[in-house]
Amino acid sequence: MGQRREILPVLAQDIRQAVEKMDIDFEKLQEIRIRAGSPLMVVYQGVEYFVSRQGQIMTTMDQAVIVKPKDVKETMERISNYSMYAFEEELKQGFITIRGGHRIGVAGKTVMERDRVKNLRYISFINIRLAHQLIGCGDQVLPYLLNGDSIYHTLIISPPRCGKTTLLRDLIRQLSNGTAERRGINVGVVDERSELGACYQGKPQNDLGYRTDILDCCPKREGMMMLVRSMSPKVIAVDEIGFKEDVEALEYVMNCGVKILATVHGRSMEEIRKKPILGRLVREKFFQRYVLLSAGEAGRVEAIFDERGTYLTHCCSEK
Numbered sequence: 001m002g003q004r005r006e007i008l009p010v011l012a013q014d015i016r017q018a019v020e021k022m023d024i025d026f027e028k029l030q031e032i033r034i035r036a037g038s039p040l041m042v043v044y045q046g047v048e049y050f051v052s053r054q055g056q057i058m059t060t061m062d063q064a065v066i067v068k069p070k071d072v073k074e075t076m077e078r079i080s081n082y083s084m085y086a087f088e089e090e091l092k093q094g095f096i097t098i099r100g101g102h103r104i105g106v107a108g109k110t111v112m113e114r115d116r117v118k119n120l121r122y123i124s125f126i127n128i129r130l131a132h133q134l135i136g137c138g139d140q141v142l143p144y145l146l147n148g149d150s151i152y153h154t155l156i157i158s159p160p161r162c163g164k165t166t167l168l169r170d171l172i173r174q175l176s177n178g179t180a181e182r183r184g185i186n187v188g189v190v191d192e193r194s195e196l197g198a199c200y201q202g203k204p205q206n207d208l209g210y211r212t213d214i215l216d217c218c219p220k221r222e223g224m225m226m227l228v229r230s231m232s233p234k235v236i237a238v239d240e241i242g243f244k245e246d247v248e249a250l251e252y253v254m255n256c257g258v259k260i261l262a263t264v265h266g267r268s269m270e271e272i273r274k275k276p277i278l279g280r281l282v283r284e285k286f287f288q289r290y291v292l293l294s295a296g297e298a299g300r301v302e303a304i305f306d307e308r309g310t311y312l313t314h315c316c317s318e319k
Contacts, residue, residue: 003027003130006100010128012074014263015040015294018065019249027132030161034126036072039064046161069124076123079104089118093193093217101131102206131198133206137163137299138170144304144312145261145289149183150234151175152288153254156263157272162264163299165239167196167204171195171261172237176209186214188233188258190223196239221245225255235262246279254286269297269309 003026008016015034024044032041039061040051047198049057050064058064074314079096080087090096094117096104108123145151158164178184191197191214197204208214213231215223220238227233236253241262250260266272269290273279281287285307294300305310 002100003029003102006098006102007128007130007259010075010078010098010104012071012078015065015067015071015075018051018055022056022057024057026068027129030132031130032128034067034072034075036067036069036124038067040067043120043161046132051209055302057315060298064274066215072126073122075126076106077079090116090217093119095194095195097198097200099200099205101200103131103198104130105129116314119311127197131205132166133169134166134299135173135207138167138174141167141291141301141304142171145171145291147226147288150185151261153258153260153286154262155272155287156261156291156293157178157266157269158263159267159295160265162293162295164293166299167293167301168237168239168261168263169208170195172212173207173209175235175261176211178211183213184209185234186232187261188224188227188231188236189214190218190227190236190238191216192218192220192223193239196237204211211217219245220248224249228253228256228258233260239263240265242275242278246282247277250281251286260287264315268292269305 008020011019018040027040028045033041042049042051042057044057044210049059050061051057052063053065065174094105098104105126105127106120106123109121111118111121145154156164156168164238172189173188175182189196189208189212194217197208197214197216198206199214204214215226224236227236236258241264253260264278271281288307290305292302294302308310
């Protein structure tokens with residue numbers, strides 16, 4: 001019921017009335033899409049639906065609620081507690097994080113200053129991505145990543161919406177807290193899009209463990225360098241690497257003796273090898289473990305490989 005209590009109050013009245021009538025498990029609701037002049041839509045258990053005024057979720061838009069500009073305006077006012085000015089810095093990133101760790105993505109007219117986004121105006125598009133944390137989803141995976149008191153350099157490979165961030169969160173938590181048999185270690189997290197820790201007013205809404213230090217809304221390259229210099233992490237975790245700057249920072253961190261736990265979009269080992277920037281690290285065996293998530297079933301681990309691309313195991317886990 002936590003998801004329901006946290007999300008409904010930020011929705012405009014007409015949208016809220018439709019959403020609260022939906023006969024669904026809110027813990028499995030992933031997104032609410034609010035676009036001015038377009039049908040109200042949700043992503044539920046990985047499937048996109050339209051929503052009627054009676055709360056029915058449908059695959060056709062015939063009876064769907066049509067979002068009005070005033071609905072978008074009212075929703076943004078509720079999200080910001082009627083003070084958009086207080087969220088100017090967050091809006092430059094294109095999203096606001098609310099209590100519970102839910103991320104509100106926004107789009108509209110950008111205001112530029114010196115080739116940088118200064119602000120967003122005429123917001124007409126809202127994507128509410130509900131935060132989900134599944135404690136224990138990394139139980140089957142972690143033993144294959146451990147290397148004594150630390151871990152192997154690990155890359156989680158997954159198509160979009162297939163559970164890589166959920167898995168990464170739980171691995172961070174387990175490494176940080178440790179167990180009666182295994183000591184916990186310091187983990188540094190660069191949370192560029194505020195999805196891993198989902199910090200709200202500086203406090204993470206997701207449990208990433210009590211030996212974890214988080215740089216929220218920080219670019220990955222700068223964040224990795226900062227953590228190495230200031231927080232003495234044994235592991236640095238980052239989500240969705242891919243840019244040249246990310247890869248250069250990964251090399252720096254690895255050469256400093258800090259282990260890497262990262263994710264990347266992809267559907268196979270072969271696809272990752274062919275990536276023009278990241279592929280070199282794969283070919284030169286910088287990573288020692290690869291966790292491949294299934295494209296067909298969110299949260300299922302298809303296989304784990306070593307640095308040579310050799311299968312270590314075929315296994316399954318639920319998101």
